[in-house]
Amino acid sequence: MESVLELRGITKRFPGVLANDQISIDLRKGEIHALLGENGAGKTTLMNILYGLYKPDEGEIVVKGQKLDVSSPRDAINAGVGMVHQHFMLVPVFTVTENVMLGDEYLLPGGFLDRKKAARRIMEISEQYNLAVEPGAFIRDLPVGIQQRVEIIKLLFRNADILILDEPTAVLTPREVDELFKIMQKLVEQGKSIIFITHKLREVMEFADRITVIRGGKVVGTTTPGVTNQVQLASMMVGRQIELNIKKDLAKPGEVVLEVNDIKVLNARHQIAVDHVSFEVRAGEVLGIAGVQGNGQTELVRALTGLTHPVNGKISLLGSNITHANAKKIKELGTAHIPEDRQKDGLVLPYSIEDNLILNTWYESPYAKRHILQRDVILDHANSLVEKFDIRTPNALTATSSLSGGNQQKVIVAREFSRPIRMLVASQPTRGLDVGSIEYIHQRIIEKRDQGCAVLLVSTELDEVMQLSDRIAVMYRGQILAVVDAKTTTREEIGLLMAGVVPAGS
Amino acid sequence: MAQTTSTILRPADYISPTRRTVMGAVFLVMALCIWLIFSLSIVTDAKTTFVLVPGGSKVLIADLVFMSKPVLDILAFICAALGVYQLAKGFGRYTNTILGVVAAFFIVAFLTWGSSGTSLNLAGLLKVAVVRAVPLTLGAFSGIFCERAGVFNIAIEGMMLMAAFSSALFGSLVNPFFGLLTAVISGVLLAYVLAVLSIKYKVNQIISGTVINIFATGITSFLSAKFLQKYSALNDSGRFGTWDVPGLSQIPFIGPVFFSHNMFIYAMFIFTILLTILFFYTRWGLRTRAVGEHPKAADTLGINVIKTRYISVMLGGAMAGFAGAYFVLGSVGRFDEVMTAGRGFVGLAAMIFGNWNPIGALGAGMLFGFADSLASKLAILKVPIPNKFLEMAPYLVTMIVLAGVVGRGQPPAAGGQPYEKE
Ligand SMILES: Nc1ncnc2c1ncn2[C@@H]1O[C@H](COP(=O)(O)OP(=O)(O)O)[C@@H](O)[C@H]1O
Ligand SMILES: [Mg+2]
Numbered sequence: 001m002e003s004v005l006e007l008r009g010i011t012k013r014f015p016g017v018l019a020n021d022q023i024s025i026d027l028r029k030g031e032i033h034a035l036l037g038e039n040g041a042g043k044t045t046l047m048n049i050l051y052g053l054y055k056p057d058e059g060e061i062v063v064k065g066q067k068l069d070v071s072s073p074r075d076a077i078n079a080g081v082g083m084v085h086q087h088f089m090l091v092p093v094f095t096v097t098e099n100v101m102l103g104d105e106y107l108l109p110g111g112f113l114d115r116k117k118a119a120r121r122i123m124e125i126s127e128q129y130n131l132a133v134e135p136g137a138f139i140r141d142l143p144v145g146i147q148q149r150v151e152i153i154k155l156l157f158r159n160a161d162i163l164i165l166d167e168p169t170a171v172l173t174p175r176e177v178d179e180l181f182k183i184m185q186k187l188v189e190q191g192k193s194i195i196f197i198t199h200k201l202r203e204v205m206e207f208a209d210r211i212t213v214i215r216g217g218k219v220v221g222t223t224t225p226g227v228t229n230q231v232q233l234a235s236m237m238v239g240r241q242i243e244l245n246i247k248k249d250l251a252k253p254g255e256v257v258l259e260v261n262d263i264k265v266l267n268a269r270h271q272i273a274v275d276h277v278s279f280e281v282r283a284g285e286v287l288g289i290a291g292v293q294g295n296g297q298t299e300l301v302r303a304l305t306g307l308t309h310p311v312n313g314k315i316s317l318l319g320s321n322i323t324h325a326n327a328k329k330i331k332e333l334g335t336a337h338i339p340e341d342r343q344k345d346g347l348v349l350p351y352s353i354e355d356n357l358i359l360n361t362w363y364e365s366p367y368a369k370r371h372i373l374q375r376d377v378i379l380d381h382a383n384s385l386v387e388k389f390d391i392r393t394p395n396a397l398t399a400t401s402s403l404s405g406g407n408q409q410k411v412i413v414a415r416e417f418s419r420p421i422r423m424l425v426a427s428q429p430t431r432g433l434d435v436g437s438i439e440y441i442h443q444r445i446i447e448k449r450d451q452g453c454a455v456l457l458v459s460t461e462l463d464e465v466m467q468l469s470d471r472i473a474v475m476y477r478g479q480i481l482a483v484v485d486a487k488t489t490t491r492e493e494i495g496l497l498m499a500g501v502v503p504a505g506s
Numbered sequence: 507m508a509q510t511t512s513t514i515l516r517p518a519d520y521i522s523p524t525r526r527t528v529m530g531a532v533f534l535v536m537a538l539c540i541w542l543i544f545s546l547s548i549v550t551d552a553k554t555t556f557v558l559v560p561g562g563s564k565v566l567i568a569d570l571v572f573m574s575k576p577v578l579d580i581l582a583f584i585c586a587a588l589g590v591y592q593l594a595k596g597f598g599r600y601t602n603t604i605l606g607v608v609a610a611f612f613i614v615a616f617l618t619w620g621s622s623g624t625s626l627n628l629a630g631l632l633k634v635a636v637v638r639a640v641p642l643t644l645g646a647f648s649g650i651f652c653e654r655a656g657v658f659n660i661a662i663e664g665m666m667l668m669a670a671f672s673s674a675l676f677g678s679l680v681n682p683f684f685g686l687l688t689a690v691i692s693g694v695l696l697a698y699v700l701a702v703l704s705i706k707y708k709v710n711q712i713i714s715g716t717v718i719n720i721f722a723t724g725i726t727s728f729l730s731a732k733f734l735q736k737y738s739a740l741n742d743s744g745r746f747g748t749w750d751v752p753g754l755s756q757i758p759f760i761g762p763v764f765f766s767h768n769m770f771i772y773a774m775f776i777f778t779i780l781l782t783i784l785f786f787y788t789r790w791g792l793r794t795r796a797v798g799e800h801p802k803a804a805d806t807l808g809i810n811v812i813k814t815r816y817i818s819v820m821l822g823g824a825m826a827g828f829a830g831a832y833f834v835l836g837s838v839g840r841f842d843e844v845m846t847a848g849r850g851f852v853g854l855a856a857m858i859f860g861n862w863n864p865i866g867a868l869g870a871g872m873l874f875g876f877a878d879s880l881a882s883k884l885a886i887l888k889v890p891i892p893n894k895f896l897e898m899a900p901y902l903v904t905m906i907v908l909a910g911v912v913g914r915g916q917p918p919a920a921g922g923q924p925y926e927k928e
Contacts, residue, residue, distance in 0.1 A: 051806070053805070053806065053927070072808060073805065073806050073807065073808045074808030077807075077808055083806070085806065089800065089802060089803035089806045089807075090800070090803060091795075091796050091799045091800045091803055092799070092800075092919070093799060093916065093919075094792075094795075094796070094799070098792060099803075101792075102792060102793065102796050102803075102804070102807050102809070103793070103804070103807030103808050103809050104807070105789045105792060107789060111788055111789060111790075112783075112787050112788055113787055113788060113789060113792060154807075270522050
């Protein structure tokens with residue numbers, strides 16, 4: 001089959017990182033070619049080079065048989081290459097029409113924008129490819145699933161026939177993912193070719209025609225779903241044999257540790273983010289909170305950890321009312337918190353590992369005596385944790401800003417797990433981490449559970465929630481739609497709940 | 507795809523309960539002020555006279571004469587009623603509109619009280635308000651050009667000052683038209699410096715703006731003291747004359763207030779329309795706003811972020827230059843040291859109050875201009891408030907507005923952030 005696109009020997013260096021190392025891949029007409037690789041493997045960098053956002057240090061790009069010199073996105077667009085970026089490139093205060101036509105506007109005589117004509121074209125595209133959108137709607141009012149359609153329409157509006165989708169499924173519910181794949185199918189039927197980037201094995205096995213695995217900036221190999229399997233792909237991706245399923249014993253739930261009673265929490269814009277939520281977490285069990293990003297999980301966690309307070313309802317921890325307690329009080333009652341944004345809320349990045357490890361205990365003995373920090377004790381403490389939690393660093397005095405994401409997360413885990421805790425609130429504990437670190441952190445969480453700690457796990461990764469949890473609560477638009485038993489539920493049931501569909505009879 | 511949404515829908519215009527109560531209280535306090543301070547302090551049969559013909563105008567209309575006390579009592583009653591309703595149920599999304607109404611009533615009450623037993627030239631007051639609005643509104647337009655593209659411009663003050671200086675000097679040497687041209691050019695030159703510092707060298711934009719302000723103040727003061735104040739031939743530019751709009755200027759009251767001015771005032775209105783069209787109905791406007799909101803998105807669509815920003819900032823400079831020329835060519839006909847007196851900053855406030863929108867900026871400029879005009883007018887009336895306090899009025903209004911009494915606007919999201927490609 002003919003190649004519409006070839007990347008030959010692409011190399012890209014960033015200061016201190018070889019992001020792409022002699023990468024060569026080709027894309028055939030009408031295929032879905034998956035680029036599979038861990039976070040940081042270099043997938044986005046490669047696509048940004050193809051799209052003209054970055055300049056490669058070496059290598060060449062051939063589109064439809066012609067060598068192409070892309071020095072700006074304009075060159076890529078003209079060559080028929082379009083890209084949906086991992087972080088959407090939409091102006092929130094513009095309408096769908098304005099976003100789609102931006103850069104390739106339809107004009108009336110006199111240089112005025114022809115919004116009507118553009119809207120008509122958008123409707124045509126939307127009918128041809130089943131991409132329902134409302135041209136006059138403002139982006140900021142649209143859910144991410146629809147925003148993604150707008151991004152795809154942007155490409156089709158420019159007549160792109162090579163479509164790059166960078167981690168398009170990361171922000172979608174399982175059901176929206178299925179819809180996206182139907183759209184992709186329709187696109188390739190009509191002669192488009194798609195590069196589909198992901199780090200999820202299930203997706204490439206189900207939907208790709210060919211799969212190229214990238215690790216550490218290098219191509220590991222190209223294969224097809226017919227001849228490979230998830231375990232093999234995983235080891236190609238990570239570079240060693242890994243355990244896809246974590247081993248854990250049955251939970252032995254004890255007394256109620258955290259009790260949340262009918263709470264209502266507002267977000268920063270004073271909108272209701274958590275809407276009359278109640279649940280309890282017992283000692284020795286993991287309660288998973290599943291849900292698509294932005295359904296109130298962030299605000300729920302902030303309320304549980306004292307970073308904000310509910311306007312309604314009651315939260316109790318081990319019998320004490322913590323509804324209006326501050327973060328310090330809640331911590332002192334034995335709560336550990338792994339925050340969603342580790343760099344912003346979990347660490348003081350410019351501080352050393354040593355200091356980050358005592359961020360919430362620095363005033364306690366033995367780290368401080370009469371307001372004076374005991375540096376020797378603190379350093380000993382840090383050294384032992386660096387060893388125990390396998391934090392890869394030159395030494396404990398290194399600034400956490402220079403650690404990799406996985407090791408930064410280990411610093412947080414080390415800090416939170418090394419004091420006596422009764423309750424663990426872990427929010428997106430493995431987001432953006434490599435498979436090795438994920439495995440490690442999962443084991444540690446299960447270990448805590450088995451020691452009798454109550455665990456609340458908030459994650460938008462369905463696989464993670466299903467693997468670790470004993471019970472799963474699904475959040476949708478600020479409410480908990482259902483709490484299900486992890487042993488008996490299915491991906492499909494949770495996927496539907498995440499999309500707001502409550503099965504009949506429950 | 508099924509219509510599943512994953513975000514929580516936002517209520518259209520959320521007014522927090524605190525804000526609702528505070529606003530209600532504000533309305534009530536205003537009502538009380540009107541009643542206790544204004545109404546109770548004047549004699550029962552006092553009359554207020556509003557003159558509706560500005561000084562010097564030949565378009566005549568009879569004075570407006572009415573009994574002061576009943577009018578004040580009625581105004582107080584309406585404000586109180588609005589306050590009670592606000593506390594009880596709330597006006598929701600119309601809260602700000604009602605706030606505007608109550609504020610307007612308060613001002614009318616204040617004027618009625620201040621001129622009870624005597625007369626106030628209302629037409630003159632408004633006419634001066636329009637004139638005073640010019641540098642503020644044009645300054646705000648300068649800010650809109652820059653900030654819509656994502657560059658903070660706090661150097662409007664300095665650009666206006668420099669432009670005022672050039673227009674005086676070259677207006678005297680050649681003619682006012684050449685003076686105007688050089689004013690615009692000097693605005694553009696300073697804007698270029700701002701652009702290079704903040705776009706190319708990514709200097710903090712507040713710092714680069716401040717540097718330009720200091721530079722402009724220093725150099726104009728120095729050159730003015732050294733030359734302009736010594737040789738009066740260098741500081742006698744003349745002014746643009748008044749031009750009555752045919753027809754319109756003959757409408758009683760409205761005509762003299764709005765349609766009997768020099769070209770700077772008309773330019774303010776014309777620019778309001780032009781900028782609105784430019785920003786919201788043309789390709790250039792769409793791209794510029796995109797660059798100010800989400801430069802990366804614009805970049806991925808092949809729009810040159812850097813170039814767009816340069817152009818916008820320099821257009822902003824041209825606008826500031828034009829505004830600066832007003833101080834000399836549209837007003838006093840000569841340059842005085844630091845004659846802009848903070849108007850550039852008030853212009854920025856007008857931009858913010860006007861929500862980065864040309865029409866909004868015009869409204870805000872008019873409001874501030876009115877406060878300005880009122881301050882100078884009241885000095886003549888026998889209002890028992892010290893003069894210096896009255897002079898604070900425009901700045902006080904600015905501060906109250908900026909403190910968020912009217913709620914927050916929506917600034918361009920990428921404002922002040924230099925764009926980095928990789
Ligand atoms: N603009 C940049 N500057 C420096 N390093 C970068 C930049 N972009 C990416 N990198 C580095 O390049 C590597 C590959 O990143 P990326 O292409 O984003 O990976 P992926 O998309 O596969 O997760 C990472 O180590 C990342 O830190
Ligand atoms: Mg990526």
